[in-house]
Amino acid sequence: MSKKLSMQQRYSALTRGLDWTPTYVDAEQVYPYTRFEGIKVHDWSKWDDPFRLTVDSYFKYQAEKDKRLYAVIDGFVQGQGHLSLSDAKYVNAMKLFLQGVTPLEYAAHRHFAYLARYYDGPGPRFAALCQSIDELRHTQTEVHTLSSYNKMFGGMHSWPQQFDRVWYLSVPKSFFEDAMSAGPFEFLIAISFSFEYLLTNLLFVPFMSGASFNGDVPTMTFGFSAQSDESRHMTLGLEAIKFLLEQDEDNVPLVQAWIDKWFWRGYRLVSLIAQMLDYMLPRKVMSWKESFELYFEEQMLGGLFADLEFYGIRPPKHVDQAIGEKEILSHQVAWTLYQFSHAAAFTTTVPDAEHLDWLSEQYPDTFDKYFRPLWDKAARIQEGGGRYFSGGLPQLCQVCQVPMLFTEPGDPTTIAQRENLYEGERYHTCSDGCQWIFEREPEKYVQAWLPVHQILQGTCGGPTIPDVLAWYGLQDGDSGEYVGSLDQQDWQKWHAEIEVGS
Amino acid sequence: MNAAGTRKVGFDLQEGSDDNRFLVEAISADNPEAVVTSMPGLMRVQAPGRMVINRDSVEQRLGRPWETHEFQLAIVSYFGQIAEWDDDQIVIGWQH
Numbered sequence: 001m002s003k004k005l006s007m008q009q010r011y012s013a014l015t016r017g018l019d020w021t022p023t024y025v026d027a028e029q030v031y032p033y034t035r036f037e038g039i040k041v042h043d044w045s046k047w048d049d050p051f052r053l054t055v056d057s058y059f060k061y062q063a064e065k066d067k068r069l070y071a072v073i074d075g076f077v078q079g080q081g082h083l084s085l086s087d088a089k090y091v092n093a094m095k096l097f098l099q100g101v102t103p104l105e106y107a108a109h110r111h112f113a114y115l116a117r118y119y120d121g122p123g124p125r126f127a128a129l130c131q132s133i134d135e136l137r138h139t140q141t142e143v144h145t146l147s148s149y150n151k152m153f154g155g156m157h158s159w160p161q162q163f164d165r166v167w168y169l170s171v172p173k174s175f176f177e178d179a180m181s182a183g184p185f186e187f188l189i190a191i192s193f194s195f196e197y198l199l200t201n202l203l204f205v206p207f208m209s210g211a212s213f214n215g216d217v218p219t220m221t222f223g224f225s226a227q228s229d230e231s232r233h234m235t236l237g238l239e240a241i242k243f244l245l246e247q248d249e250d251n252v253p254l255v256q257a258w259i260d261k262w263f264w265r266g267y268r269l270v271s272l273i274a275q276m277l278d279y280m281l282p283r284k285v286m287s288w289k290e291s292f293e294l295y296f297e298e299q300m301l302g303g304l305f306a307d308l309e310f311y312g313i314r315p316p317k318h319v320d321q322a323i324g325e326k327e328i329l330s331h332q333v334a335w336t337l338y339q340f341s342h343a344a345a346f347t348t349t350v351p352d353a354e355h356l357d358w359l360s361e362q363y364p365d366t367f368d369k370y371f372r373p374l375w376d377k378a379a380r381i382q383e384g385g386g387r388y389f390s391g392g393l394p395q396l397c398q399v400c401q402v403p404m405l406f407t408e409p410g411d412p413t414t415i416a417q418r419e420n421l422y423e424g425e426r427y428h429t430c431s432d433g434c435q436w437i438f439e440r441e442p443e444k445y446v447q448a449w450l451p452v453h454q455i456l457q458g459t460c461g462g463p464t465i466p467d468v469l470a471w472y473g474l475q476d477g478d479s480g481e482y483v484g485s486l487d488q489q490d491w492q493k494w495h496a497e498i499e500v501g502s
Numbered sequence: 503m504n505a506a507g508t509r510k511v512g513f514d515l516q517e518g519s520d521d522n523r524f525l526v527e528a529i530s531a532d533n534p535e536a537v538v539t540s541m542p543g544l545m546r547v548q549a550p551g552r553m554v555i556n557r558d559s560v561e562q563r564l565g566r567p568w569e570t571h572e573f574q575l576a577i578v579s580y581f582g583q584i585a586e587w588d589d590d591q592i593v594i595g596w597q598h
Contacts, residue, residue: 006588006589007570007571007587007588007589008588050583050584050585050586050587051574051584051587052587052588053571057569057571060571061571061572061574061575064575065574065575068575200579201579201581204578204579205514205544205578205579206541208543208578209541209542209543209544210542211543212542212543212544213542213543220543224516224543224578227578227579228516228574228575228576228577228578230579231574231577231578231579231580232574234579234580235584238583242597285541285542286541298510299510299581300581302509303509303510303511303581303582303596304581306506306509306596306598307506307583307596307597307598309598310597310598
């Protein structure tokens, strides 16, 4: 035996070499969950992990990443980094991130820990274990990073409670709970492949680049630190799908149906990101449309799906509708959040003139025609001393739980609404994609906890907006209009003090 | 549909450290068709079909030993499939 093992030998010794075959208990009793979905696996040893990561190198490099991140956070706090942001408005993006994404990291941690116990093969078990630890690390680094903002700005003080209760946070929450209540292979295609490989670049790369551009170095650093783990998670997703497709031809239609479902579920979830890129970053990096074209159309449809065609996999069902929406998605979501931010844990405002012009340039075919007039009208109302908030409750999609704000394919002025009858009850969905998902598993989606229905049923603290906001755990200054908000007043006061001091 | 040899593959790397700058130099030297672009905080290296990172090339530029696992400290994201990752080389390409 050579003195030093090669990477491949070490991986094999420390992963496969530590596995054993149960003899006094039936293997199916030890691993009871990997058969009921119908997936056929004949040889787990064919699973390959290109990173060839072992426990010792995993901890060595993760420790180094953490060391770098916490040095940045220390520097930020000691150097009054919150004052060097592009604008206090920017923090709204971070509020949404902490409220929506951090709990998802924790949910991912829990479920990957479960999979690290229950996959039959040692390769995927170990990959799931590393990912489980990664996700817990992400939860912690995000909380630590954002806690320095929580001392200065509103909206971030009760995020776990908000995640369980606030209406718009049911969008990410229901997405993950849908995946966690599926089988182990569906979860892997949902999270590791459809979300992390197909869509996660849209979330992290341009947004973290945007954080850098807006003076938010800690967020950029935790984002890149997390995303470097994500590249391993993407590899897990890609390896999983190729493994399943190569194991048995009967797996192909099952995997295709999961791609079809989870692409659309994930795409609806990232509509929140679309408006973060186009509306919440005071300094722009790229538009949602550019980001979608680069990270999804070019890299995924043009690159990945050409590879998967070999196995008989086609691009996700309803992907054409997603492409058709790239010109309108962020504006429709941002307009909805503007109308309902009196009941949210962030603030919104009308984009300023320079911002509106940027949106016109980025979206020459749609912005001036459909969306600029809405913002102009809202600006006129604000100039007259008012502020438009919707007084009603939005109807939510039974599947993605986003308010019914999306429009008919090719017609940006007509709201899309689909309906199904199931056991005598009527259920509504926002799109052909969500309707198709509902029709496949109505018995699952009729159980959805829809925030608006719950408010109307009286289970959310009471009938009035202040009752519901108190139940959400929100405080004065968390919600509403940005101009004149506590965040803006503080921001102006801090910067006036700097002027006086200099 | 493009063949596997012409569809682009690439890495997004963190900008700012000397190590990562040398890494990009090594990739560019070993992959003549590689194109480097910048975004705030990020460097993107991409090439048609296939891209190789050689430990030797990186070590020459860094002037110290470099383990291929150290690449995990630099990478933000990638597109393509990681075809090989061993002690001497990382290869990214499309399979089909």
